[in-house]
Amino acid sequence: MLSFKGMRFSIDVILVCIRWYVAYPLSYLHIEEMMEERGVSVDHSSINRWAICFLPLIEKMARKHKRPVGGSWRMDETCIKVKGVWKYLYRAVDKQGKTVDFLLTAKRDMAAANRFFDKAMTANGVPDKVAMDKSGANKAAIDKINAGRAVPITVRKVKYLNNIVEQDHRAIKRVTRPMLGFKSFRSASNVLAGVELMHMIRKGQFAIDGVTVVSFADQFYSLAGQVRPV
Structure with a gap:
């Protein structure tokens, strides 16, 4: 399970922001505006840091649930x-x-x-x-x-x-x-891990033991080791 210790924002806010970023064609500024409409004031630079930090970790954890591919x-x-x-x-x-x-x-x-x-x-x-x-x-x-x-x-x-x-x-x-x-090779590599993860989720490539998932969002949160944010 991911550790969000010391983070100013809740787990729910972080996961929603980074999922939106890699699931849809949006910029960090778009997500900042969308969160503002929901009563959450978060700077786009914070979303950038969350994406670079957490997306490769979630993708790495998801690999153990990935179904086998063909030869x-x-x-x-x-x-x-x-x-x-x-x-x-x-x-x-x-x-x-x-x-x-x-x-x-x-x-x-x-x-x-x-x-x-x-x-x-x-x-x-x-x-x-x-x-x-x-x-x-x-x-x-x-x-x-x-x-x-x-x-x-x-x-x-x-x-x-x-x-x-x-x-x-x-x-x-x-x-x-x-x-x-x-802006950097590291940020590109880390964010692309999240983009590829969401693409694989959409293609039904994960089997999560003991979890009944319906939506793509549910699968992302489950693979991150968290329940669906409210």
């Missing part, structure tokens, strides 16, 4: 602007469109692809197949992994197979666009 992956990267410079969000989904994993990197090269595959395979197991674009760096990363395997991972470079992950990027971009770019 046929579609992998691709999309661009995210950080301090005016494009960075790269590596993502993979299975053939059903369920999110496998994600990783924000400063560069788009073999080392970055290796880090992504290491993270994804550690958490989700080794896939049977990976569909990707014609990126030589991504193919080199898989070749390196296959060099140490008795049964190699099949690589498929068929463009239509990757349509599903390219379409899936749009859900992430829809939420991040109003954020107008991130």
